[in-house]
Every structure is written in structure tokens, then in C-alpha cells.
Amino acid sequence: MKALTALVISMAFAAFVAAAAQQQPAKAWTQPRTPDGQPDLQGIWTNYTSTPFEVPDSGDKPDFYAGDVDGTGRGTGPSSFLTDTSDRKLTKAKSLVVDPPTGRVPIMPWAEEVRNYRLTHIQDDWVNFTPWERCITRGVPGGIFPAGYGSGYQILQGPGYVAIVYEMIHEARMIPVDGRPHLGPSFRLWNGDSRGRWDGNTLVVDITGYNDKGTVATNVATQRVRAIPQSEQLHAVERFTRVDENTIDYEVTIEDPKVFTSPWKVAMPLHREPDYQLFEYACHEGNRAVPNTLSAGRARDRK
Amino acid sequence: MNWLKGGLIALVSIAGTLAVSQMMRPPVEGRAPDVNVPRTAGGKPDLNGIWQAVGSANWNLLDHQARSGPVLELGAVLAVPAGLTVVDGNEIPYQPWAAARQKENYENWLSRDPEVKCYLPGIPRATYMPYPFQILQTADNDILMAYEYASASRVIKMGRVQPPPVDTWMGQSAGHWEGDTLVVDTTGLNDQTWFDRAGNFHSEALHVVERLTPVSQDVLDYQATIEDPKVFTRPWKMQMPLYRRQDKRAQLLEVKCVEFVEELMYGALRKKTGNEPKFSAARLRWP
Numbered sequence: 001m002k003a004l005t006a007l008v009i010s011m012a013f014a015a016f017v018a019a020a021a022q023q024q025p026a027k028a029w030t031q032p033r034t035p036d037g038q039p040d041l042q043g044i045w046t047n048y049t050s051t052p053f054e055v056p057d058s059g060d061k062p063d064f065y066a067g068d069v070d071g072t073g074r075g076t077g078p079s080s081f082l083t084d085t086s087d088r089k090l091t092k093a094k095s096l097v098v099d100p101p102t103g104r105v106p107i108m109p110w111a112e113e114v115r116n117y118r119l120t121h122i123q124d125d126w127v128n129f130t131p132w133e134r135c136i137t138r139g140v141p142g143g144i145f146p147a148g149y150g151s152g153y154q155i156l157q158g159p160g161y162v163a164i165v166y167e168m169i170h171e172a173r174m175i176p177v178d179g180r181p182h183l184g185p186s187f188r189l190w191n192g193d194s195r196g197r198w199d200g201n202t203l204v205v206d207i208t209g210y211n212d213k214g215t216v217a218t219n220v221a222t223q224r225v226r227a228i229p230q231s232e233q234l235h236a237v238e239r240f241t242r243v244d245e246n247t248i249d250y251e252v253t254i255e256d257p258k259v260f261t262s263p264w265k266v267a268m269p270l271h272r273e274p275d276y277q278l279f280e281y282a283c284h285e286g287n288r289a290v291p292n293t294l295s296a297g298r299a300r301d302r303k
Numbered sequence: 304m305n306w307l308k309g310g311l312i313a314l315v316s317i318a319g320t321l322a323v324s325q326m327m328r329p330p331v332e333g334r335a336p337d338v339n340v341p342r343t344a345g346g347k348p349d350l351n352g353i354w355q356a357v358g359s360a361n362w363n364l365l366d367h368q369a370r371s372g373p374v375l376e377l378g379a380v381l382a383v384p385a386g387l388t389v390v391d392g393n394e395i396p397y398q399p400w401a402a403a404r405q406k407e408n409y410e411n412w413l414s415r416d417p418e419v420k421c422y423l424p425g426i427p428r429a430t431y432m433p434y435p436f437q438i439l440q441t442a443d444n445d446i447l448m449a450y451e452y453a454s455a456s457r458v459i460k461m462g463r464v465q466p467p468p469v470d471t472w473m474g475q476s477a478g479h480w481e482g483d484t485l486v487v488d489t490t491g492l493n494d495q496t497w498f499d500r501a502g503n504f505h506s507e508a509l510h511v512v513e514r515l516t517p518v519s520q521d522v523l524d525y526q527a528t529i530e531d532p533k534v535f536t537r538p539w540k541m542q543m544p545l546y547r548r549q550d551k552r553a554q555l556l557e558v559k560c561v562e563f564v565e566e567l568m569y570g571a572l573r574k575k576t577g578n579e580p581k582f583s584a585a586r587l588r589w590p
Contacts, residue, residue, distance in 0.1 A: 035344045035442045042441060124574040126565050136561045137454070154458060156447050158351050158439040163447050165456060170423070170473070172449035172456035174437055174555055189557045278458075280471035284561045285422050285495070294572035301574065 029244045031201045034157050038177070039201040041162065041242050044278070045270040046151045047144060047250075051090040053222045053266075055103030065223045069120045090268065096145070099253075099265035105225050106261040115227045123297025126290050130227050131190060132218035135284035138168050139214050140191040140207055141236050141252040145266065147219040152278040153270065162196055162203060167278040175205055183209055188232055190214050203240040210234040216254060231258035246272040340483070340517040343442065348483050348517045350438045350446070353548040353555065356431035356525070359386030360543060363501035366393050373413060375586040389431075389541045395503060396536045408502025410590050416500055420568060421560035423455050423472035425496025426489045426511050427527040427541070435548050437555050446478060446485070451555045459487055467491025470507050487513040498529075506533040521547040 032040040063071070090096070095103035118128040132138045138145075143166050144153065152167035160178040165171070177196040187193060193209035212232050217225040234256040241249045248270040255263035341349040359367070362383055369385040397405060408415050418424065424432055434451035441447075446459040459478040467475035467490060474492035478485055494507040510530040518524050523545040530538040566580070573579060 042443075042445075124576075126569055126573070134561060134565065136559050156439055156441050156445055156458070158441055158447075159349075161351075161439055163439050163449065165447065165458060169454065170456055171454045172447060174439070174449055176554065180552065180554075183556075187556070190559050190562075191557060277468075279469070280423075280473055282423055282472050284420075285472060290565075291569050291572055294569055294574075297574060298572055 031242060036159055038157055038162075039198065039203070039242060040157065041155045041203060041240060041248060042157055043155060043272050044274055044276050045153045045155065045248060046273045046276055047146045047153065047268065047270050048148070048151045049088050049090060049096070049146050049268060051093065051096060051268075053096050053145065053217070054105060054224060055095040055097070057104065060224060062223060064119065065226055066220045067119060067122070069122075088271075093267065096266050096268050097264060098267045100262065105228075105264050107225070107228055108259055108261060111228050111259045112224075114229045118227050123293055123300065126294065127213075129290060129293075130218040131214050132169070133289055135169060135287050137171060137190050137214070138166070138218050139216065140173065140194065141238055141254070141266075142215070142217045142219075142222075143168060143171065143173075143191075144250065144252075144270075145217055145219065146221055146268070148221050150279075150281055152273075152276050154278060165278065168281050169283050170281055175203075177203070182206075185209075188212070192234070192236070199239075201241060203238075205238040205240075207236045207238070208234075216256075229259060231256055233258055240270075248272075340520060343440065343444070345442070345444065347440075347444060347480055348485070349440060350485065350515065350517070350523070351440050353435050353437045353553045354523065354545045355435040355548055356543055356545055358389070358431070358543060359384045360389045360431040360541070361428065361433055361499055362386060364388065364390050364395065364499050364503055364541060365501070367501070371588070373587055373589040375588055376583075389543045391540045391542070394539075396539055398534060398536055401504075401534045405502045405504060408497070408504060410502075412500060412502060412589055413587070415502070417496055418500065419564070421453055421564045422495065423453060424450070425472055425492060426457070426474050426476070427513060427529075428496060428498055429455055429457075429473070430513075430525060430527075430545070431543060434558060435553070435555060444480075449555060451558045453558065453560055470494075472496060474509075474511070481514075484514050484516040487511075487515070489513070504534070505529070505531045508533045515545075518544075521549065 034040050097103045097105055100106060122128045126134055137143065138147070147168060150168040154165040156163045156165070160176060162175045162177055164173045164175065166173065173191070173194065175194045175196040177198065179197065180195065182195055183193045187209050188211040189209055190211060190213070192207040194205050194207050196203055196205045210230060210232055212230060214230050215227050216230050216234070217228065220226060234254070237253045239251040243249050249267070250270050251265060251267045253263050253265045254260070343349045363386065366388045367383070367386055370383045372381040372383060374381070413419055429436065429450050429452070432450065432452045436448055436450040439447040439449065444461050446461070447456065448459065449456045455473060457473045457476050459476040461478050464475065464477040470491050470493040472493060472495060474489040476487050476489045478487045480486070489511040492507065492509045492511070494505065497504050508531050512528045514526040516524045524542070525545045526540060526542045528538055528540045529535070
């Protein structure tokens with residue numbers, strides 16, 4: 001009977017501890033872990049925010065950056081019925097670009113010229129579209145900058161891997177966290193080559209091996225930075241830190257000495273939204289924007 | 304204390320019975336079960352890894368002999384490999400109109416196969432494309448299948464799911480375990496994808512039930528039952544092994560094929576500057 005008595009006593013103690021815990025103020029949130037010990041970032045996350053990408057400047061030409069290059073109202077933004085209009089703003093920053101402190105990306109003038117050429121010659125060739133409009137990719141890290149719609153991300157974790165499923169263009173980004181080295185220099189990739197590691201509870205992802213055909217930012221919400229070219233020297237470091245049950249603080253530092261005069265940083269939260277449904281974004285399969293824009297250009301040439 | 308002992312004995316014997324029944328689960332057709340397959344902490348087979356079908360089902364699900372490829376100048380390169388059928392009875396039970404359509408599809412392969420345009424492959428074709436795919440299985444048994452081809456992917460929701468709100472290229476997949484077999488039920492597929500490069504096709508009424516069973520550490524038995532009352536006279540089944548990629552550094556690489564088809568799809572609409580790539584006139588022959 002001794003064992004039984006001990007059991008009864010320990011059960012009573014457990015009930016007492018549970019009751020005491022309930023009376024205490026909200027307990028500090030603790031980072032949940034997967035069975036193999038990784039900090040658990042899993043779930044469905046969204047990134048919508050109405051905070052601008054950069055701090056606006058009086059010299060900005062928002063309509064031009066959005067694709068309305070001749071003042072006729074022609075742009076390439078998404079239809080309004082698709083757009084996320086929730087009024088979710090950052091509280092501590094005026095822009096998603098947090099470094100430099102001006103909130104302005106340090107773009108070299110030649111790169112702005114390339115962007116301007118692309119925006120004004122979009123009817124000439126598909127290479128003047130961003131990779132997103134070509135339905136290749138929104139890029140890494142660009143794929144996680146808010147686009148205003150298609151804002152869902154699902155993080156799944158298994159042994160040695162963190163996977164991020166991007167709603168936009170249905171990409172599943174497989175990030176190894178097993179310490180393997182980067183791919184060799186023969187690989188020049190649209191999304192670069194991601195290698196992850198855990199720094200405490202933070203997932204740190206190092207990305208190199210980019211091609212020079214992509215752009216760091218592809219969507220209209222990134223305004224002046226959209227369609228800015230990238231070089232093969234692009235290097236990005238992302239940090240994902242879950243700070244409470246419903247928030248991941250996301251940060252990325254971007255450097256490309258051929259394009260930017262100094263490294264710059266974006267910081268923004270990802271919000272847990274378990275009921276958000278990711279839809280298939282079969283982009284290329286229904287891409288009429290590229291052929292219609294080009295054929296409009298050829299029709300114009302014939303005039 | 305006797306009641307406690309009795310209870311313990313009962314518990315132990317239940318556990319023992321469970322263990323024995325686990326071992327005695329009926330084997331996959333024609334194969335002895337392997338009790339050494341890797342398992343998750345929860346006891347389910349651990350399917351994590353990079354897998355690939357080896358064979359030429361993507362060329363043709365049915366028996367097919369080798370033949371020349373469609374571009375004369377390529378000679379023996381990119382010729383069509385020979386392959387044995389993966390379909391039960393080597394027959395796809397088309398309704399008469401659909402048999403005629405399949406033949407027409409085959410004859411017009413290059414202009415009709417969605418793979419030529421880098422479109423999403425659909426289910427089950429994604430599985431046996433000539434590229435690897437990765438299964439990521441979480442501790443909660445949510446399962447991601449990421450395909451190298453075209454950055455296609457699907458998350459298999461475990462348990463009950465709501466009916467899919469719209470038809471899509473990759474459909475909606477719901478999974479459950481039957482013993483050591485992962486059963487994946489996929490609906491909500493559109494009518495745009497094919498089964499192979501031989502023009503085998505389906506309608507939006509397609510319903511696919513896949514069964515993945517580990518038969519050893521490095522081999523999965525893959526079966527898919529295909530049901531589509533608009534196109535076939537009865538359900539039919541395909542079966543093939545999937546092999547674990549053993550390469551030490553195996554990883555999914557980037558195959559963003561959209562870039563490879565832009566010239567094909569939009570080339571005639573490009574503004575001529577004199578700097579565009581030059582193409583020789585290749586001689587096509589197909590079928």
C-alpha cells in the first residue's frame with residue numbers, strides 16, 4: 001500500500017502546484033521545441049503590414065516605381081479584390097528598412113538607372129520584368145517582404161531541415177540546419193543557396209550563390225527598391241526569432257558591394273494565423289501579363 | 304495488491320499483443336515486411352529524405368520500347384528510353400472518346416504536354432518525374448512533399464479536411480496512416496495536367512489515392528489508384544518503387560524551368576534588336 005499512498009500524496013501535490021500556477025500572473029512564454037530539440041517555429045504565418053518598405057522621400061516617384069511610367073495609370077499592382085487591407089502597422093519603426101537609420105536603402109546610382117530602364121522598356125523583353133512577374137520567384141529574401149496579398153507562409157520542421165512554404169509561387173524552401181557547407185561556385189541560383197544554423201533560439205540562414213538576373217525586391221510595395229538589379233556578390237543573412245506564441249521577429253541583412261554602398265537591414269514581424277489558408281499560386285500557368293504586355297509593345301511598334 | 308498485479312499483467316499482455324500484431328501486419332504485395340524501417344518518436348514510419356522514381360513512367364505509364372527522340376539533330380541524345388508498364392494489367396481503361404483523345408495527345412505531344420511549358424505536374428505525375436523530391440515529415444506528422452521540378456510542392460494535411468474550395472494543379476491532399484502505410488487522398492485537381500509524356504490524361508473529376516509503404520530503409524512501395532468516371536470505365540492502379548537518394552550531399556537543387564520556356568512561349572513577341580539569341584532550324588519528327 002505504500003506505493004499507493006505515495007501516489008495519492010504526489011497527485012495531491014501536483015493538484016496544489018497546478019492551482020498555485022493558475023493564481024500567478026501570466027507566466028513568461030517559453031520557446032517550444034521539436035522532439036529533436038530545435039526551437040519550434042512551425043505553423044502558418046502571415047506578414048501583411050501597412051508600414052512602408054522605406055521611409056518616404058519627397059523625391060520619390062511612387063507611380064513610376066509601380067510601373068506607371070508615362071502617367072497613363074498603367075501599373076502592375078494586384079487587383080484590389082486580392083489585396084490585404086488590414087491596418088496592421090509596425091509600432092516601433094517608420095519603415096521596414098531599419099538600417100541605415102534613415103530607412104532608405106543605399107542604392108548605387110547605376111542600379112537605379114538599370115531599374116528605370118527596365119521599368120520603361122517592359123514592353124520590349126520579358127527580362128525587363130521582375131522575376132516575380134515572370135513567375136520564376138519572388139526571391140530570397142524578397143519572397144518574404146509583404147506584397148499585399150498571397151501573404152501566407154507555412155513553416156515545417158523535420159530532422160535536419162526547416163522548410164518554408166511560400167504561398168506566392170508555391171515554393172518550398174528547404175533550409176538544411178545540419179551544418180553542411182554551401183554549394184560550389186558553379187551554382188548561380190535565383191534564390192541562392194540557403195544554409196541554416198541555430199543561434200540560441202534564433203534560426204540564422206546564410207544565403208550566397210545568387211545569379212545576377214534576379215532582383216532583391218520584386219513587388220510594388222517595395223517601391224523604389226523594386227526591380228533594382230543584384231550581382232553574384234549578393235549575400236543575405238536572415239534571422240528568425242520566435243518572441244511569443246504568435247510572433248516571429250524576422251530580420252535580414254543584405255549586402256551586395258556592386259549594388260549597394262553599404263549593407264542594409266529589414267526587420268518586421270511574422271504573425272501566427274492558424275486559420276489562414278494558403279492557396280495555390282499557379283502563376284506561370286496563367287501568366288497573361290508577360291505576353292499581353294509584349295504584344296502591346298509590338299502593336300505600338302507597328303503604328 | 305492482487306488487483307494491482309492483475310491490472311499490470313493485463314496491461315503487459317495488451318502491450319505484448321500490440322507488439323506481436325505490429326510484427327504480423329500483412330506484408331506489402333510480394334514483399335516481406337521490414338521491421339527495421341526508420342520510425343518517428345511516435346512510432347510511425349519516418350519517411351524523411353530525398354526520394355526518386357527510377358524508370359521511365361514519365362515517358363509512358365504503359366509498356367514502351369525505346370525510340371528516337373523528337374529532334375533529329377539530337378541523335379541518340381534525349382532518345383526515349385524503353386520501359387515496362389507501371390499500370391496493373393498494362394491497360395488504362397479509357398472510355399472510347401477518351402482513347403481517341405489520348406492518341407491525339409500523343410501525336411501532338413510537344414504542343415500539348417504541360418511539362419513542355421514547365422507547368423505544375425499535378426498528382427500523381429509529380430512523384431515519378433525524372434527529378435528527386437523531398438519528404439519532410441514533422442513530429443506531428445504533417446508531411447511536406449517538395450519537388451525539384453518547377454518548385455512544385457504540396458503539404459499533406461493529416462486527418463479530416465474541408466472539401467477543397469477550388470480546383471488547382473496540385474489538388475488538395477489529405478493523409479492518414481493505415482498501419483505502416485501513408486495513405487494520401489487527393490481531390491480538387493483541375494483537368495490541365497497529364498500522367499506522362501504519352502498523352503495519358505484525365506478530367507477535373509480525377510480522384511487519386513496514393514499509398515506509400517516503406518519496404519526497407521531505402522525503398523518505398525508507391526501505389527496510386529486513379530478514379531475519374533468522366534474519362535475511365537473503372538478505377539485503375541499504378542505501382543512502382545521509390546528509392547532514397549543515397550548521395551552523401553543529396554539535396555534538392557533549383558530547377559526553375561520557367562526561364563527555359565520563355566523563348567518558346569514569348570519569343571515571337573520580343574522586340575527585335577539584333578542581339579537576341581540565334582537559333583538554328585532544328586528538324587522535329589514526332590510521332
